[in-house]
Amino acid sequence: MIELRKISKHYPVGFGRNEILKDVDLTIQEGEFVSIMGPSGSGKSTLLHIMGLLEEPSGGEYLFQGERVDRMNEKKRTQLHRGAIGFVFQAYHLIDELTVYENIETPLLYKNVSSSERKSRVADVLDRFNMVAKKDLFPSQLSGGQQQLVGIARAIVAEPRVILADEPTGNLHSDQAKVIMELFRTLNEQDKITIVQVTHSDLNATYGNRIIQIRDGHIQG
Amino acid sequence: MWKNYWLMAVRNLLKRKLYTTINITGLAAGIACFILLALYLENEWTYDKWHTNISELYRLRMDYGEKGEPVTHTALTPSALSAAIKDFPEVKQVVRVYGVNATVKYGEKVMNEDKFVYADAPFFQMFSFPLLSGNAAAVLNGPGMVVLSRRTAEKYFGQEDPVGKTITINGRTSLQVTGVAENPPSNTHLKFDFIASYSTLQYKDRWGSANYYTYVRLNKADMAGSLHSRLSSMAMAQLPEEARNSGLTYDFTPEPVSGLHLDSIAQDQPEESGDKRYNYIFSLVAVMLLIIACVNFMNLATARAAERGREVGVRKTLGAERGQLFWQFIAESALITFIAVVLGMLLAALLLPAFNNLADKQLQFGGIAGYRIYLLLAAAFFITSFLTGTYPALFLSGFRPVQVLKGKVNGPKGDNLRRSLVVFQFAASAFFIICTLAVGRQLHYIQHKKLGQERDHLLVLEGWKEDVNKLQAFKNKLMQQAGIVNVTASPNSPMSIEGGYTLGNIEGKQPTYEMSVTALPVEKDYIKTMGINLMSGEDLTDADIQDVLKADSLKVYHFFLNETAVRLLGWTPETATGKRLQMNGRVGSVKGVMKDFHFASMKSKIKPLVIFPEYDWFNQVIVKTSGNNDREMIAGIEKVWNEYLPQTPFSFRFMDQDFNRLYKTEYRVAAILNTFSIVVMLVSCLGLLGLAALTTQQRTKEIGIRKVMGASVASVVMLLSRDFIKLVVIALILAAPLSWYIISHWLEGFAYHTTLNAGVFLGAAVLAVSVALVTVSLQTVKAALTNPVISLKSE
Numbered sequence A: 001m002i003e004l005r006k007i008s009k010h011y012p013v014g015f016g017r018n019e020i021l022k023d024v025d026l027t028i029q030e031g032e033f034v035s036i037m038g039p040s041g042s043g044k045s046t047l048l049h050i051m052g053l054l055e056e057p058s059g060g061e062y063l064f065q066g067e068r069v070d071r072m073n074e075k076k077r078t079q080l081h082r083g084a085i086g087f088v089f090q091a092y093h094l095i096d097e098l099t100v101y102e103n104i105e106t107p108l109l110y111k112n113v114s115s116s117e118r119k120s121r122v123a124d125v126l127d128r129f130n131m132v133a134k135k136d137l138f139p140s141q142l143s144g145g146q147q148q149l150v151g152i153a154r155a156i157v158a159e160p161r162v163i164l165a166d167e168p169t170g171n172l173h174s175d176q177a178k179v180i181m182e183l184f185r186t187l188n189e190q191d192k193i194t195i196v197q198v199t200h201s202d203l204n205a206t207y208g209n210r211i212i213q214i215r216d217g218h219i220q221g
Numbered sequence B: 001m002w003k004n005y006w007l008m009a010v011r012n013l014l015k016r017k018l019y020t021t022i023n024i025t026g027l028a029a030g031i032a033c034f035i036l037l038a039l040y041l042e043n044e045w046t047y048d049k050w051h052t053n054i055s056e057l058y059r060l061r062m063d064y065g066e067k068g069e070p071v072t073h074t075a076l077t078p079s080a081l082s083a084a085i086k087d088f089p090e091v092k093q094v095v096r097v098y099g100v101n102a103t104v105k106y107g108e109k110v111m112n113e114d115k116f117v118y119a120d121a122p123f124f125q126m127f128s129f130p131l132l133s134g135n136a137a138a139v140l141n142g143p144g145m146v147v148l149s150r151r152t153a154e155k156y157f158g159q160e161d162p163v164g165k166t167i168t169i170n171g172r173t174s175l176q177v178t179g180v181a182e183n184p185p186s187n188t189h190l191k192f193d194f195i196a197s198y199s200t201l202q203y204k205d206r207w208g209s210a211n212y213y214t215y216v217r218l219n220k221a222d223m224a225g226s227l228h229s230r231l232s233s234m235a236m237a238q239l240p241e242e243a244r245n246s247g248l249t250y251d252f253t254p255e256p257v258s259g260l261h262l263d264s265i266a267q268d269q270p271e272e273s274g275d276k277r278y279n280y281i282f283s284l285v286a287v288m289l290l291i292i293a294c295v296n297f298m299n300l301a302t303a304r305a306a307e308r309g310r311e312v313g314v315r316k317t318l319g320a321e322r323g324q325l326f327w328q329f330i331a332e333s334a335l336i337t338f339i340a341v342v343l344g345m346l347l348a349a350l351l352l353p354a355f356n357n358l359a360d361k362q363l364q365f366g367g368i369a370g371y372r373i374y375l376l377l378a379a380a381f382f383i384t385s386f387l388t389g390t391y392p393a394l395f396l397s398g399f400r401p402v403q404v405l406k407g408k409v410n411g412p413k414g415d416n417l418r419r420s421l422v423v424f425q426f427a428a429s430a431f432f433i434i435c436t437l438a439v440g441r442q443l444h445y446i447q448h449k450k451l452g453q454e455r456d457h458l459l460v461l462e463g464w465k466e467d468v469n470k471l472q473a474f475k476n477k478l479m480q481q482a483g484i485v486n487v488t489a490s491p492n493s494p495m496s497i498e499g500g501y502t503l504g505n506i507e508g509k510q511p512t513y514e515m516s517v518t519a520l521p522v523e524k525d526y527i528k529t530m531g532i533n534l535m536s537g538e539d540l541t542d543a544d545i546q547d548v549l550k551a552d553s554l555k556v557y558h559f560f561l562n563e564t565a566v567r568l569l570g571w572t573p574e575t576a577t578g579k580r581l582q583m584n585g586r587v588g589s590v591k592g593v594m595k596d597f598h599f600a601s602m603k604s605k606i607k608p609l610v611i612f613p614e615y616d617w618f619n620q621v622i623v624k625t626s627g628n629n630d631r632e633m634i635a636g637i638e639k640v641w642n643e644y645l646p647q648t649p650f651s652f653r654f655m656d657q658d659f660n661r662l663y664k665t666e667y668r669v670a671a672i673l674n675t676f677s678i679v680v681m682l683v684s685c686l687g688l689l690g691l692a693a694l695t696t697q698q699r700t701k702e703i704g705i706r707k708v709m710g711a712s713v714a715s716v717v718m719l720l721s722r723d724f725i726k727l728v729v730i731a732l733i734l735a736a737p738l739s740w741y742i743i744s745h746w747l748e749g750f751a752y753h754t755t756l757n758a759g760v761f762l763g764a765a766v767l768a769v770s771v772a773l774v775t776v777s778l779q780t781v782k783a784a785l786t787n788p789v790i791s792l793k794s795e
């Protein structure tokens, strides 16, 4: 599913450069649930952004579903964002002006899903997340946990192959975090969605079936 | 998808009320002003162009001047010109138009009319004024015929059919109504209410006096050139040999009727003409207003990039293409623009009467070329949405999601652009303010410059038509009234003396030497009443008046020349008196020399002038009062008037009005400029207000920290305002040279003018900076006063 070969990333700093990722080799199989851990500033988010095609690596090769990402054009990448990759953010990043329902519907709009199918899919997801009653509320009217549920609902509504989550529970109380983690587990086990999450919590990391430690831009062990 | 865009747009507007209000108000104001100015300019630029034969229509201008003296161009030509040219191969038709003031009587109704003209028979064939009744070829085809405008027909005849009825002019001449014409539109220089047949006048054709407009219809549109050369040689042939050799200018030039309003250089037009330069300035104002309002929009939209950027990033990770985001933002600005256009139109409709008043026009939506305004509006809508939408749309849709998700949005680039746009806005505002102040200064100068003759406490009674004996009796009766100092009479206003005459047979000059002058026949007490200073000679005596009342061959005239005329003749005030000369057949001598005074607009230099007593015809009685022109005195004058002229309705004006009429265009332009400068300034300030609000909002945390560390309110306000004020100062520095250039140019159009001084620029600077400071303070003071704990907690 995801294959990184000698991926490196650096930013220019003054006259030198700041190496953030150094020769990262990493393969994630379809159906895995991977947790990335490491100290602050070690490059976890950067790695996740690269996997999510939001950032270009400075060197190395990245194959997504066996295809070289650096050879893809803008169109193809957008296509992947629409269909294959779902994002969950620590800060939820819901669109404030849209209701719960409309937030979840947005990826389908970009995917050009027909109106009737949009309705049924959003309804399905709302049902599954027990949020039918909240569908007409705006994000500001929800608790943090509820917002993150909407964030996940939005990430999965377009039926992606992989969900990339950057500290999805970082802003949440541990009870809420548990709900989210249970949800990820279900999505992974029942829906066979590949999940890559960045987390600082050892507990959350145990939900996954593999833990990757990153330190100073290197994958440990 | 589009539903989603509109939804977002509407919710965004509702959520950010200040932002929405600023954008919509600014744009609506910009669009309203744009519409009004567009209507104005449309009217100006379509002047007379709607006549069917417009490409063949010309008016002849007379050009004359001494050798070495500036040439005078006048639209008034001698009555004999028409007959002299009617057989030219280029000429298809010639029409003379002669404008007068007349007292019109029908039944019980008696009114003074100032849009009364006499015209030759083919008038309605030459021009395309539609006739509601009557046949264009026949309505003026003989003496004693008159055509009324629709409004006049309604005024005098109500529901009756006026055709065939008889009206009386000045209590003497009877005219039969032969037709009714549609009211002349506001975009024609010939605004008549009565057109009587020229043959009614039974005047002999003469070359000596020029009081007639001569219009020509050419056989082919491209014959103006050959007509001009034929006219030139004809004019030259008219002059005596010596005059021809003396380098005198005497010419007739065809000017296209389509350009009379804006391009004609002739004086004495039937209607005060427009001025291209002002039209260009107004176009600039119109476009500037729109651009400035658009700039507000762009500035605020990009300043909010941090906020909107996050959304862009999220949408991109959800699979949005740049194009889709682009259209989303365009939709938003289109919505705002649409609301603004609708509001702007309503506002324009609401303000139209006030604007008409200001601009001295009768503009309306619709009209002859009305649809164009809607086309323009549609164009303005699309251009505005595009302008306001594209830049923010490109800017915002270009964000890379990672930058956004990491919270880095505002590059220095956006900031600089925003600063430049604010500078641009305020430079434009400063430019208009400087212009407004400078124009105001010049008008003030004109108002307060010593004329050299009186213009205060003078009443002009209009429509005197009785003979001399009656005038004397009328005068005597008036003089008995308390508060009346002097009474005199003249055919037209002392503030704009226009009659063209020629001096000849001058003592001490070649017999063939001639000099063109402006001259005014007056009543005995004119010089005294008007407060004209004599440098030499004596005022008129009763004996002098007797001299001009004698039989034609025995008449002796007494001329007063002004300083300029005396100088041009090579005399001094002392040597001039007693010199014999003739003026258009009037034999006499110089009685005195008048100190130069302004008897025409200060746009041109004082010209040679002759004032002489002649009792043929006066049109107005001038009354000098002691200063209290109160109702009682005027009522008293009216009583005497009605006693002596029961046939003529009493109507009067103050001499001041005549004076101000000379600068009507300037006053009008100043009023328009004033108003729109204020709008430009306000719209710019709206933008500044929005920006200040956003900046302070973004810097709330910084302000909080500074205050915790002990910063005073004043220092925080300074900190926040400093940047904006800097921009305004830069704007002023940019605007100064351009406005200086334009204003100096404008001032040169006046022979008598003020000089530009630093005061104007300083005034504009103080105004702009203080207005900007107040605007910015509305936001910054609030932020500075906020309790720091609150602002830090909410972070």
Ligand SMILES: Nc1ncnc2c1ncn2[C@@H]1O[C@H](COP(=O)(O)OP(=O)(O)OP(=O)(O)O)[C@@H](O)[C@H]1O
Pocket: A011, A018, A020, A038, A039, A040, A041, A042, A043, A044, A045, A046, A047
């Ligand atoms: N645009 C950039 N320019 C320069 N350096 C950057 C840039 N973006 C990130 N970095 C640096 O890259 C390093 C890794 O950042 P990253 O966000 O991946 O860390 P992280 O492991 O996610 O940390 P955290 O746990 O705090 O989220 C940091 O030291 C950061 O300063």
Ligand SMILES: [Mg+2]
Pocket: A044, A045, A046, A166
């Ligand atoms: Mg991180």
